[in-house]
Structures are given as C-alpha cells and as structure tokens.
Amino acid sequence: MAPPPAAAEQIETTTTTAIHEEDDGQVVNPWEVSAKDGGKIDYDKLIDRFGCQRLDHALIQRVEHLTSCPAHVFLRRGVFFAHRDFAEILDAYERGDNFYLYTGRGPSSEALHLGHLIPFMFTKYLQDVFKVPLVIQLTDDEKFLWKNLTVEECQRLARENAKDIIACGFDISKTFIFADFNYVGGAFYKNMVEVAKRVTYNQAVGIFGFTGEDHIGKVSFPPVQAVPSFPSSFPHLFSGKENLRCLIPCAIDQDPYFRMTRDVAPKLGYHKPALIESLFFPALQGETGKMSASDPNSAIYVTDSAKDIKNKVNKHAFSGGQDSIEKHRQLGANLEVDIPVKYLSFFLEDDAELEHIKKEYGAGRMLTGEVKQRLIQVLTELVERHRRARAAVTDEMVDAFMAVRPLPHMFG
Amino acid sequence: MAPPPAAAEQIETTTTTAIHEEDDGQVVNPWEVSAKDGGKIDYDKLIDRFGCQRLDHALIQRVEHLTSCPAHVFLRRGVFFAHRDFAEILDAYERGDNFYLYTGRGPSSEALHLGHLIPFMFTKYLQDVFKVPLVIQLTDDEKFLWKNLTVEECQRLARENAKDIIACGFDISKTFIFADFNYVGGAFYKNMVEVAKRVTYNQAVGIFGFTGEDHIGKVSFPPVQAVPSFPSSFPHLFSGKENLRCLIPCAIDQDPYFRMTRDVAPKLGYHKPALIESLFFPALQGETGKMSASDPNSAIYVTDSAKDIKNKVNKHAFSGGQDSIEKHRQLGANLEVDIPVKYLSFFLEDDAELEHIKKEYGAGRMLTGEVKQRLIQVLTELVERHRRARAAVTDEMVDAFMAVRPLPHMFG
Numbered sequence: 001m002a003p004p005p006a007a008a009e010q011i012e013t014t015t016t017t018a019i020h021e022e023d024d025g026q027v028v029n030p031w032e033v034s035a036k037d038g039g040k041i042d043y044d045k046l047i048d049r050f051g052c053q054r055l056d057h058a059l060i061q062r063v064e065h066l067t068s069c070p071a072h073v074f075l076r077r078g079v080f081f082a083h084r085d086f087a088e089i090l091d092a093y094e095r096g097d098n099f100y101l102y103t104g105r106g107p108s109s110e111a112l113h114l115g116h117l118i119p120f121m122f123t124k125y126l127q128d129v130f131k132v133p134l135v136i137q138l139t140d141d142e143k144f145l146w147k148n149l150t151v152e153e154c155q156r157l158a159r160e161n162a163k164d165i166i167a168c169g170f171d172i173s174k175t176f177i178f179a180d181f182n183y184v185g186g187a188f189y190k191n192m193v194e195v196a197k198r199v200t201y202n203q204a205v206g207i208f209g210f211t212g213e214d215h216i217g218k219v220s221f222p223p224v225q226a227v228p229s230f231p232s233s234f235p236h237l238f239s240g241k242e243n244l245r246c247l248i249p250c251a252i253d254q255d256p257y258f259r260m261t262r263d264v265a266p267k268l269g270y271h272k273p274a275l276i277e278s279l280f281f282p283a284l285q286g287e288t289g290k291m292s293a294s295d296p297n298s299a300i301y302v303t304d305s306a307k308d309i310k311n312k313v314n315k316h317a318f319s320g321g322q323d324s325i326e327k328h329r330q331l332g333a334n335l336e337v338d339i340p341v342k343y344l345s346f347f348l349e350d351d352a353e354l355e356h357i358k359k360e361y362g363a364g365r366m367l368t369g370e371v372k373q374r375l376i377q378v379l380t381e382l383v384e385r386h387r388r389a390r391a392a393v394t395d396e397m398v399d400a401f402m403a404v405r406p407l408p409h410m411f412g
Numbered sequence: 413m414a415p416p417p418a419a420a421e422q423i424e425t426t427t428t429t430a431i432h433e434e435d436d437g438q439v440v441n442p443w444e445v446s447a448k449d450g451g452k453i454d455y456d457k458l459i460d461r462f463g464c465q466r467l468d469h470a471l472i473q474r475v476e477h478l479t480s481c482p483a484h485v486f487l488r489r490g491v492f493f494a495h496r497d498f499a500e501i502l503d504a505y506e507r508g509d510n511f512y513l514y515t516g517r518g519p520s521s522e523a524l525h526l527g528h529l530i531p532f533m534f535t536k537y538l539q540d541v542f543k544v545p546l547v548i549q550l551t552d553d554e555k556f557l558w559k560n561l562t563v564e565e566c567q568r569l570a571r572e573n574a575k576d577i578i579a580c581g582f583d584i585s586k587t588f589i590f591a592d593f594n595y596v597g598g599a600f601y602k603n604m605v606e607v608a609k610r611v612t613y614n615q616a617v618g619i620f621g622f623t624g625e626d627h628i629g630k631v632s633f634p635p636v637q638a639v640p641s642f643p644s645s646f647p648h649l650f651s652g653k654e655n656l657r658c659l660i661p662c663a664i665d666q667d668p669y670f671r672m673t674r675d676v677a678p679k680l681g682y683h684k685p686a687l688i689e690s691l692f693f694p695a696l697q698g699e700t701g702k703m704s705a706s707d708p709n710s711a712i713y714v715t716d717s718a719k720d721i722k723n724k725v726n727k728h729a730f731s732g733g734q735d736s737i738e739k740h741r742q743l744g745a746n747l748e749v750d751i752p753v754k755y756l757s758f759f760l761e762d763d764a765e766l767e768h769i770k771k772e773y774g775a776g777r778m779l780t781g782e783v784k785q786r787l788i789q790v791l792t793e794l795v796e797r798h799r800r801a802r803a804a805v806t807d808e809m810v811d812a813f814m815a816v817r818p819l820p821h822m823f824g
Contacts, residue, residue, distance in 0.1 A: 141605050185597020193553050196629030204628050216616050217608030220632035
C-alpha cells in the first residue's frame with residue numbers, strides 16, 4: 001500500500017491556494033462557475049491555478065494504443081482537457097495493473113441537461129475500453145445540505161437521476177451506484193473520519209471558501225466526496241485490493257475536492273486518485289460559464305421534446321454569424337463564440353463533417369440557420385436515444401445497480 | 413411530534429455563551445475540566461453559566477413517589493445535582509407516557525476508574541425504577557479524532573469498555589449498546605446531517621471553542637453525539653414512537669453537546685432531550701477537577717487489587733485531618749476538602765453511618781486513619797463486585813447487547 005514517496009511529499013492544497021475568489025477574477029468551485037466580467041472561462045489560467053496538467057496529444061495517442069480503440073470524441077476535441085496523474089494510470093495499466101473509475105452527481109434537479117450527461121458518456125467509454133469497474137456516487141446528502149430540500153426529496157431525486165445514469169449504458173456487471181444517505185456507514189464512514197482528521201478547518205476554508213456563517217454540515221461534507229477514491233470504502237468490491245488505483249472523470253469544478261483528497265491519500269497509505277477533467281458545457285446563450293439547471297432556456301434537457309429543442313436552438317443558441325447575409329458572406333462566422341458549432345463539436349461524431357461545417361461556416365458560405373438545423377438534428381437524435389433508453393430502466397434495474405454486492409467479473 | 417412552543421423558542425446556545433474559557437476562570441467542556449487557580453469547581457456558577465437547573469429536594473421526593481422506591485444515593489447526596497427539563501420527564505411519566513434513557517462513553521482507556529462508573533451505576537438505577545429502554549453510545553470515532561490511536565484500537569477499546577458497562581447490571585431486554593464506527597449509517601446518519609445543517613461554524617466555535625487549526629473531524633463530531641437524543645436514530649427500537657422523550661444522565665462536562673442538541677431538536681420536530689447531570693468525581697489528591705485516567709495515582713481503577721486500593725487511599729487520598737493528633741482532637745477534620753469523606757459520600761450507602769463518620773471525624777473524635785480504613789473496605793468491596801461481574805461478561809454477551817434488534821419488552 002506504499003504510494004510513490006515523491007508523490008506523497010508534494011502538497012497540493014494549502015491555505016494559500018484558495019479557489020473561491022482569485023486574482024484572475026474567475027470563480028470556479030463546486031458551487032459556482034463564473035468567468036471574469038461575463039467573459040469566457042480561461043482554462044489555461046485554471047490549469048495553472050489548480051496545478052493540474054493539460055491532456056496532450058501524446059497521452060491521447062497512448063490511450064488509443066493501449067485500448068486498441070479510437071479515442072472518444074471528448075478526448076479528440078479537448079472536452080476532457082486536463083488531468084492529474086492520468087499518465088501514471090496508463091503506466092500501471094500497461095504493466096497489467098488494474099484500476100477503477102469513480103464519478104458521481106449531486107442530484108439537484110429532476111431532469112438532467114446535456115452538460116450533466118457529459119461525464120457519464122465519457123465514463124461509459126472509459127469503462128468499455130479499459131474494462132474496469134466503476135463506482136458512481138449520488139451525493140443526496142450534499143444536495144440536502146446546500147439546497148432547501150427534505151432528505152426524502154433528495155433521496156427521490158437520487159433514484160430518478162440513477163435512471164438517467166443507467167440509461168447511458170453502463171455494464172451492470174462492472175458498475176455499483178450508491179446514494180450517500182443509503183450507503184454511508186461501516187468502512188465508508190471510517191474513511192470519512194480518517195480524512196476529516198487530516199484536514200484542518202483553515203485548510204478547508206482555503207480550499208472551499210467556507211465562512212463562519214456556513215453550517216457545519218458543509219464543513220463536514222468534503223470527506224464524503226473524498227473517500228470513494230479509496231478502494232477500502234467498498235469492501236464488497238475491493239476487499240484485498242486496497243492498493244488499486246482510482247481514476248476520476250469529472251468536470252474541472254470538482255477539482256477542489258480531489259486536491260484535498262490527493263493530499264490526504266498518501267497519509268492513509270493509498271495512491272492519490274488520478275483525475276481526467278472536462279470543460280464546462282456552455283449555456284445556449286454563450287460560453288460564460290456552465291449550463292444551469294435553474295434557467296430552462298439556458299439548457300437542452302433530456303426531457304425536451306423535438307419541438308422544444310428546435311425552439312431553444314433557433315431562439316436562444318448564441319450565433320457567431322453576422323447580422324446580415326451580405327456581411328456574413330463577406331466576413332464569415334466567428335466560430336470562437338458560436339454556440340451551435342461549439343455544441344456540434346461535443347456531439348457530432350463525424351470529424352470530417354465537423355471540419356467541413358467549421359470551414360464553410362467560418363468562410364461565410366454556410367449560414368447560421370443551416371448549422372442550427374444540423375445541430376437540432378444531432379441533439380434530437382441524442383435526446384430521443386436517451387429518452388428511449390431511460391424509459392427502459394425499471395425500478396428493479398435501479399435496485400440491481402444499487403445493490404451492495406460483489407462484482408465477480410469486474411475486470412476484463 | 414409537535415414540541416411545546418415555549419421550549420422551542422428558547423435558545424440555549426449562542427455565540428456569546430462560549431464555554432471553553434470564561435470570566436469565572438473555570439474551564440469545563442467535554443475535553444477539559446479545571447477550576448480557577450487550582451481551587452474547587454464552583455458548581456453554582458456552572459449552573460448559572462450553562463443555564464441548567466439545580467435538582468432540588470422536591471424533585472427527588474417526586475421521583476421516590478412516582479417510582480415507589482427510595483431515591484438512589486447519588487440523588488440523596490447531590491452527586492446528580494443539576495438538570496434540564498427533568499420535571500417534564502416526570503410529568504409525562506405521571507401521565508403514563510414513556511421515555512428512554514441515553515448515556516454513553518468515549519472509550520479512551522482500557523481500565524475504567526470509579527468516576528467512569530458513576531453515570532452507569534445511576535443509569536442502571538433509573539432503568540430499574542422507571543422500567544424504560546436505554547441506549548448506550550460508545551464514541552469510538554470521537555476518541556479516534558481526539559487521540560493518537562488507530563480506528564481499530566478505538567474499536568477494541570469500545571468493546572472492552574462495553575464489558576465494564578454490561579457488568580454494571582443492565583437489563584439486556586431493555587438495553588442497546590452501540591459503537592459509532594459500527595452503527596453510524598441509515599437513519600442515524602440522516603439525523604447527523606439534519607443536525608449539522610442547523611448549526612453554524614460560528615455557533616460550534618461558541619459552544620465548543622474550536623479553532624481554525626482544529627481538524628474538520630472535530631467540527632463534524634457534535635452531531636454524532638447529538639442524534640441518539642432522537643428516537644428516529646434507532647428505527648429498530650422506536651419505529652412509530654418518534655415522539656418519545658429522551659432523558660440523558662451524564663456528567664456536567666457533556667452539557668455543551670446537549671445544549672446544542674436542545675436548540676436543534678424542536679426544528680426537527682422532536683422534544684428537547686432532558687438531562688440529569690452529575691458532579692465530577694474528584695481525584696484522590698483533591699477536588700480540583702475530575703479524575704484523570706492518565707495519572708494512575710489520581711484514581712482507583714476497577715482493575716486495582718485490594719493492595720493497590722489500600723496503598724492509593726493511604727498514600728494519596730487528600731486528608732482534611734490536622735497535622736498532629738493533638739491538633740486534630742482539638743480542631744477536627746475539614747470535611748470540605750477531605751477526600752475519604754467525599755468518596756464515602758459517593759459509595760457508602762448507609763446514611764446513618766455516613767452521618768456518624770462525618771460528625772465524629774469533623775469533631776476530631778475519629779482519626780483520618782480510621783476513615784481511610786472504612787473507605788478501603790467500601791472501595792475494595794465495590795471493585796471486587798465489579799471485577800466478578802465483569803469476569804462473567806462473555807464476548808457473546810457483548811454481541812448480544814450490541815445486536816441491532818428490536819426490544820420487545822422494553823417498557824414496564
């Protein structure tokens with residue numbers, strides 16, 4: 001269980017790396033994402049501030065080589081753009097060592113939007129190509145602590161969200177889904193207490209920006225999200241495999257939790273969890289933050305009808321095209337700010353078609369209406385596919401994914 | 413589940429009632445008990461500062477009347493001297509409403525001393541005369557958080573301490589013993605989160621005196637000790653009895669936890685738990701605080717031999733007698749500071765004999781040696797009785813007391 005000593009000595013969170021408000025004017029933490037002066041998030045600055053690494057082309061090629069599969073579109077297009085120790089995961093995998101995946105969701109809203117699906121779509125790809133087990137945490141306790149909801153409502157939302165997650169196609173023989181209010185206890189609780197003992201209040205303030213007026217539930221929560229990174233939190237899965245490495249696919253706003261976790265892990269004899277981190281999925285109105293479940297017009301929901309999608313894209317998707325057709329033919333679209341192109345770069349899998357659209361649209365030969373038309377097609381198919389898959393998820397399947405059980409064939 | 417509105421509106425903890433350091437120079441909190449300038453604890457000031465009530469003669473008479481039993485020596489002699497809402501418990505009991513008892517222990521040391529036994533001896537009496545169920549919490553997580561011990565060592569100590577507790581004679585058909593590392597989860601965890609959401613960090617600092625350098629494990633702990641006050645934390649015992657009242661016998665240093673609990677309880681729809689609180693059992697060297705398990709000569713342990721007891725009492729028990737026999741015959745003993753008399757007032761059950769000793773010793777007609785001789789007898793009998801009872805407690809009995817099970821005959 002001895003971690004590499006060099007890694008153990010490198011401290012990742014200090015009271016000086018506070019992330020709730022920073023000199024560069026961006027606010028990125030698990031509860032708020034906003035760019036400076038309503039502009040775009042500067043991801044390069046975020047990488048520097050957080051101290052993670054950029055996911056470069058060589059790493060992506062290594063993934064293709066090791067898995068004998070083409071890289072996921074989210075890798076090829078830089079949606080998952082940053083990482084911590086992902087190379088170490090690949091090194092270990094190349095040596096024949098296994099790892100497990102951990103991701104999760106705070107079940108705040110009944111209907112998921114497309115931004116919510118991204119980590120799950122990507123995690124499914126990782127599970128498929130690496131053939132490894134996966135634990136998915138539903139932080140119903142976090143949502144109870146941060147929102148004005150009852151415990152029961154948070155538990156109900158967790159089960160509803162579990163259906164959307166299962167609809168992403170996870171392999172039940174390799175996947176354990178759990179909700180905190182049901183699962184916290186035993187080895188999981190012991191690890192929570194072990195982590196909590198090793199983080200001072202001042203450090204927590206530095207990482208999460210708590211104030212004295214915040215309730216102690218918020219201060220108590222970070223260990224709950226930390227401990228799924230440790231195999232011993234799942235004795236029914238990983239008994240005797242306490243040295244297993246963990247890889248966490250997530251949006252980069254979750255980085256603070258895992259910087260804290262990575263500082264503590266070596267002190268408990270675990271590997272630091274590795275991370276692979278995504279951009280935020282932009283709002284329809286433009287790329288100044290991440291989509292918000294509270295503004296229905298800022299997002300496409302998995303429950304939206306074909307008509308909803310058509311209306312939202314046509315009405316609200318911010319266009320980089322010019323004001324008049326003449327001007328557009330002359331100057332072309334500004335692809336940097338164009339939401340239809342941005343969305344297509346997430347969800348249109350055909351690289352050649354995407355390049356064609358960007359070239360023609362950028363040169364003014366293709367109009368905004370045509371690009372939006374193609375996006376509406378792509379999103380309607382995606383949402384329809386999800387809706388059909390979700391409708392097939394029964395309560396019994398939810399129970400089966402959430403059953404505390406061994407996974408006999410979780411590797412390979 | 414509606415609590416009395418008057419009680420619900422009365423706030424018991426504020427940031428201004430900090431108890432870790434006070435104007436009167438006494439420090440009394442769950443982790444430290446020390447009087448001003450090495451003097452005696454001023455319990456009257458403590459009652460004023462904490463805002464609890466003195467347990468008066470009329471209440472004790474009511475207990476005798478309601479239970480048709482003589483009051484326990486710890487009641488008659490003022491060992492349990494303060495309370496919160498104990499009268500309401502008696503009112504409810506008189507109306508035919510039941511209640512349950514909750515006490516506990518932080519399992520820090522292998523051998524208990526006499527001070528540790530006091531709440532359990534008294535709780536056994538309460539269980540016997542009121543014929544009510546009892547939950548006993550072993551806070552192995554607290555000890556892990558505050559001491560330099562492993563989780564496993566704290567769990568082992570919890571089981572060892574459970575044997576001493578069982579040896580006090582609790583009725584297995586009415587008693588559930590649990591250790592936090594084993595029991596936290598489910599309804600208990602939900603209640604922890606409900607409580608944590610309703611206490612701000614500033615309030616916790618006001619009550620417990622945490623600093624920014626304290627780890628967040630300490631900040632997270634108070635809800636763990638709070639929630640056994642709520643019947644819903646024990647669904648296997650009190651399902652459908654969520655309105656049951658709770659009475660907590662404890663030493664007064666635990667009051668901060670329950671002031672916090674009493675503020676939160678009405679917000680969750682529960683009765684405020686009632687308290688009946690004891691003095692600290694003094695050290696052999698004199699009454700300036702409570703006995704310390706870390707100084708072996710300050711305390712009589714339940715593992716001490718007859719010879720140990722004799723040596724400790726003769727060598728270390730602080731005497732209020734005079735320096736010479738002549739002076740003693742003339743002035744008599746100072747009973748206020750005399751530890752042998754103090755200890756006899758805890759453990760010598762015969763009121764007439766105690767009065768006789770106090771009278772004769774105080775008048776100088778009895779010598780310190782004679783009083784110590786009688787104390788050695790009383791303590792040796794008590795410790796021998798405990799040792800025999802503890803030797804009869806098997807691991808199977810511990811498992812039986814700690815089994816999560818219904819208690820079909822817990823009332824009456």
